[in-house]
Amino acid sequence: MVLHNKKLAALCLAVLVLLFALQFVLSSYMILAATRILILAVFAMGYNMLMGYTGLLSLGHAMFFAAGVYASGMVTYYFGVSLPLAFLIGILGAFAASLIIGLLVLRTQTVSFMIVTLMFAQAAYLTTLYFSRYTGGDQGLTLPTSARSFRLFGQVLDMTSDLTRYNIAFAVFAVTLIGLYLITQGPIGRLFVAVRENEDRTRMLGFDTYRIKLVAFTVSGTVSGMAGALYGLMFGFVGSSFAAFQTSIEALLYTLIGGPGTLLGPLLGTTVMTMLIDRLSGLTTAYLVVIGVLLIVVTLWFPAGILGTIRNRWLPWLK
Amino acid sequence: MNIAPYLLLATLEGLVQASVLMLTALGLSLVFGVMRVVNVAHGEFFMLGAVGAWICATLIPGPPAVAFVAALVLAPLFVGAIAWAADWAILKRIDYNPEATIVATIGLMYIIQQTTLWSFGPNAQAVDAPFYYTLRFPWFGYSTYKFFIIGAAVVLVGGLLYFLRHSKVGLVMRATQFDRETAQNFGISVGRVYSIVFAVGAMLAAIGGVLVVPAQQAHYLMGHDPLLLSFVVVIVGGLGSIPGTIAAAILIGMSDGLLSVFFSPTLAKIFSTLLVALVLVFKPEGLFGKAGR
Numbered sequence: 001m002v003l004h005n006k007k008l009a010a011l012c013l014a015v016l017v018l019l020f021a022l023q024f025v026l027s028s029y030m031i032l033a034a035t036r037i038l039i040l041a042v043f044a045m046g047y048n049m050l051m052g053y054t055g056l057l058s059l060g061h062a063m064f065f066a067a068g069v070y071a072s073g074m075v076t077y078y079f080g081v082s083l084p085l086a087f088l089i090g091i092l093g094a095f096a097a098s099l100i101i102g103l104l105v106l107r108t109q110t111v112s113f114m115i116v117t118l119m120f121a122q123a124a125y126l127t128t129l130y131f132s133r134y135t136g137g138d139q140g141l142t143l144p145t146s147a148r149s150f151r152l153f154g155q156v157l158d159m160t161s162d163l164t165r166y167n168i169a170f171a172v173f174a175v176t177l178i179g180l181y182l183i184t185q186g187p188i189g190r191l192f193v194a195v196r197e198n199e200d201r202t203r204m205l206g207f208d209t210y211r212i213k214l215v216a217f218t219v220s221g222t223v224s225g226m227a228g229a230l231y232g233l234m235f236g237f238v239g240s241s242f243a244a245f246q247t248s249i250e251a252l253l254y255t256l257i258g259g260p261g262t263l264l265g266p267l268l269g270t271t272v273m274t275m276l277i278d279r280l281s282g283l284t285t286a287y288l289v290v291i292g293v294l295l296i297v298v299t300l301w302f303p304a305g306i307l308g309t310i311r312n313r314w315l316p317w318l319k
Numbered sequence: 320m321n322i323a324p325y326l327l328l329a330t331l332e333g334l335v336q337a338s339v340l341m342l343t344a345l346g347l348s349l350v351f352g353v354m355r356v357v358n359v360a361h362g363e364f365f366m367l368g369a370v371g372a373w374i375c376a377t378l379i380p381g382p383p384a385v386a387f388v389a390a391l392v393l394a395p396l397f398v399g400a401i402a403w404a405a406d407w408a409i410l411k412r413i414d415y416n417p418e419a420t421i422v423a424t425i426g427l428m429y430i431i432q433q434t435t436l437w438s439f440g441p442n443a444q445a446v447d448a449p450f451y452y453t454l455r456f457p458w459f460g461y462s463t464y465k466f467f468i469i470g471a472a473v474v475l476v477g478g479l480l481y482f483l484r485h486s487k488v489g490l491v492m493r494a495t496q497f498d499r500e501t502a503q504n505f506g507i508s509v510g511r512v513y514s515i516v517f518a519v520g521a522m523l524a525a526i527g528g529v530l531v532v533p534a535q536q537a538h539y540l541m542g543h544d545p546l547l548l549s550f551v552v553v554i555v556g557g558l559g560s561i562p563g564t565i566a567a568a569i570l571i572g573m574s575d576g577l578l579s580v581f582f583s584p585t586l587a588k589i590f591s592t593l594l595v596a597l598v599l600v601f602k603p604e605g606l607f608g609k610a611g612r
Contacts, residue, residue, distance in 0.1 A: 057418050104600050111357055111417045112599050115550065119596040122547065123589050130585045249425060256422075289433040295426030299419045300412055 004185040007317045008263060012181055015264060016174050023166050031162045037267075037274050038169040039231050042176050044254035044266030046223030051252070052260030053184055054216040055196030059114050060101075060121030062247035064221035066128065067097040068228030070135065073238030076147045083150040083159070087229050094225015095218065102217035106210060118245070125243040132240075140239025148236055165234050172230055176223060177263070183219065184263060184319075192216050193261075224251070253291060256298045259305030262318055268306055324458035329580035330573070335465045335534065337572025338472030339527045343545045344552035344568050345476065345561065346523030352559030353496040353516045356415050359424040362546025363431040364402060364521040368394045368528025369537040370439050376446045387449035387533070394529050395522040401431075402521030406514050415513065428542075435539040448533035468530050475526065476565065483561070492516060496559070524549075544588075548575065551591045555598050 003009055022034060043065055050056050071093025072086040081089065105116045128135045135141070148159045157164050183189055191212045194202040203209045232238050241247070250273075258269025273294075277287045298305070304312055311318040347361045371394030372387070379386040405427055413419040450467075453460040483489035494502045495512045503509050527545065535541070548571060553559075556567030571591060578587035 057422075059421070104596075107600050108603065111421065112603060114418065114421055115357065115554070116596045116599045119550070119592045119599075123592040123596065126585050126589045126592065130583070130589060252422070286433070288429045292426040292429030292433070295429070296409055296423050299423045299426070300409065303419070 005317055005319070008185065008319070009181065011318075012177055012263065015267070016177065019170055019173070023163060023170075028162050031166050033274065033278065035162070035166045035169045035234070036231075037270050038166075038173045039227050039234070040250070040254065040274065041267040041270040042173055042230070043224050043227035044251050044258070044270050045176055045180055045263075046220050046225075046227060047251040048255045048258075048260060048262075048266045049180065049184070049192075049223065050216050050220035051255055052262065052265070053189060053192040053196065054213060054220075056213065056217070057114055057252075058105075058117040058220075059245075059248050059252070060117030060119075060124075061221070061224050061251050062243050062245065063101070063117075063121040063124040064094050064098050064224040065228035065231075065247055065251075066124065066243035067094040067221075068225030068230075069232035069238055069242045070128070071225075072229035073141065073143065073232040074135070076143055076233065077141050077238065080146065083147065083233050084152060086147075087226075087233060090229025090232070091222060091226045094228065095222040097225065098218045098221020099214075102214050102221065106213050106217060118248075121243070121248060122245070125240065125245070128240045128243050136239060138240050140237055140241075143233070143236040143238070147233075159234060159236065168234065169230065172226070176226070180223070181263060188212075188215070196261075249291065249295075253295060253298075255305070256303075257294065257305055259307030259309070259311070262305070262307040262311060264318075265305055265307040272306075324456070325580060327456065328459065328461075329577045331461060331465065332580065333573035333576025335468050336576050337569045338469045339531050340545070340548055340552060340572045341476055341565055341568035342472050342527040342530070343524045344549040344556075344564050345479065346520035346527075347549045348553045348556070348559060348561060348564040349492075349523070350517055350520035351553060352561070353492055354415055354513050355559075356410070356417055356420040357424070358517070358520065359421055359546070360405070360427040360431060361520070361524055361549060362542030362544075363428050363435075364398050364524040364542075365528040365545045366435065366537075366539065366542035367398045367401065367431065368525030369532040369535075369541060370435060370528075370539070371397055371525065372529040372532045373439075373444045373446050373537040382449075383447035384449035387529075390529050391526065395525040398525035399518040399522040403514055403518045406517040410513075410517065411510065432539055432542070439537075439539055441539065443536040443538040445536050446532045462534070464533055468534065471530055472527075475523075479523070480561065488515070547588065548572075548591065551595045554595050557604055 019038070023031060026034060043061075046064075047058070047061050050058055068090040072090025075081040075089050076083065076086045101117075101120055105113060105120065108116050129137050132138070150157055150159075157168070159165060184192070191202070191207060194205075194207070195209050195212050195216075199209050202212070228242060232242070254269040254273055255266050256269070257272055258265030258267065276290065280287045280290055302309070307318055343361070343365055346364070347358060350356065350358050350361075372390040375390035375393060376383065376386045379389055409423050409427070410420060413423060448462065448464040450464065452463045454463050454466070483493065491502070491507050491512055492515075494505070494507060495509055499509055502512075524545070552567045552571050553564055555571065556563030556565070575587050575591060578590060
């Protein structure tokens with residue numbers, strides 16, 4: 001196998017080593033925060049796949065995150081399915097959702113695309129509220145104690161232990177990072193970027209751009225849903241708030257801040273934003289204003305994000 | 320069960336909703352038609368209009384009618400000023416890039432919402448109607464103020480159409496909408512037209528908010544539904560088409576009213592969001608619109 005972009009591969013490896021080492025240094029509160037950051041970073045990385053690399057700005061990724069949350073959470077809650085299997089079902093649910101929605105929304109472009117993804121996500125959100133008898137609606141469902149641990153290869157893994165959760169989140173993050181590295185730095189990734197830069201030209205060169213976009217959309221939705229399934233199962237909670245508009249906006253913001261179209265941007269953006277929001281959450285809902293201000297500031301002066309700016313100025317391989 | 324009274328009530332409620340929706344959606348449609356941008360903060364301008372009406376009602380002494388008339392003038396002016404400032408500070412600087420505008424106006428939406436929460440508080444506030452007179456039907460009484468809403472909306476929309484067709488500013492707006500570059504070549508200051516259109520669009524939403532508040536209540540999150548329904552109306556009616564927007568407002572307002580009375584408001588919203596999505600996917604020119612140029 002050929003490794004494209006070796007510098008980036010080395011950087012990713014260094015980041016993974018650093019993340020693994022963190023568990024020996026951080027306090028248990030920080031471990032919890034880091035676990036959330038890793039899962040949300042997977043979500044943002046999935047989002048970035050579509051928004052950053054392929055140039056399709058979706059306002060509805062909460063729908064795929066929630067597809068993962070609900071598919072995995074509900075089979076556990078109602079049928080007592082074991083956690084690893086539920087996780088796979090969550091991924092499968094998100095895959096199906098993103099494939100079907102993708103087939104429809106990719107007929108539209110730019111502004112229409114944004115509105116259509118937003119509308120489908122709103123319909124999905126309202127559906128979770130409408131069927132609150134089964135989904136628990138706003139109150140949500142708390143997974144029973146039996147679903148808070150599982151056996152894997154004879155080991156019992158406890159979902160209430162901070163370290164276990166961190167290591168599982170780390171493992172999923174690592175697999176996602178490596179997977180997305182292979183996709184984005186290889187030939188498929190080039191096609192994604194080609195669609196972003198000039199779709200007509202890519203089509204003229206003989207590529208089926210609808211199919212390229214559909215692949216990007218499905219990968220993006222599935223990865224987002226995987227993050228959702230992990231989040232729901234790990235913290236034992238399934239609720240409508242995961243499907244709300246704000247969840248889509250958070251993925252967008254993490255990606256914008258970190259740098260759209262950079263592999264590590266979403267991780268950086270999620271870290272910065274989660275830390276910031278944690279600090280500000282003392283001021284009740286102040287963080288929504290911060291989100292609002294940042295969305296404007298980033299669009300006005302900082303469209304490339306942190307890593308994007310570094311890439312444009314100094315390190316062209318950082319993509 | 321006799322269904323007639325329910326049907327009458329649903330029709331009346333639907334008509335009231337359709338008239339407010341017509342005003343709000345026309346604001347969004349005007350902005351989209353002329354400037355080719357989608358303003359996600361449009362619902363917040365509606366909410367600010369309603370909150371403005373409440374502020375007028377609390378600060379201005381005397382009969383509620385005086386405060387109401389004052390609100391009908393002051394609230395839209397205030398909201399128009401905010402929109403003007405937002406256009407100057409944000410939209411002009413990103414050169415009305417369609418995608419960036421959506422992201423920036425989402426930011427604006429959060430800022431307006433939270434600022435209102437801090438200053439106005441989390442509680443819904445009622446405002447007295449400018450007059451009380453209940454029209455008695457055999458089955459239920461119905462506030463005449465709601466008929467006033469319908470009348471006011473029809474007059475305002477008629478006025479707007481007349482203004483667009485027969486005034487110089489209206490002509491300039493239509494010229495800009497038709498062909499931005501040529502308009503500029505003929506000495507029309509496109510930047511100025513954009514500022515005016517953005518402010519007027521916001522003011523229409525604010526008027527909708529002022530009109531609705533005696534029948535509903537002012538709340539800092541109340542902009543959400545009007546935004547959603549305005550989207551539905553503007554898209555179903557054909558992006559930027561004013562007659563299409565009016566027709567769609569009546570259709571959507573009425574059907575939303577009927578669905579809400581007979582089924583549930585949530586189901587009505589699921590239905591309309593899916594309708595928008597499917598119209599955009601399969602018939603992007605809208606149900607009433609002609610194919611785009």
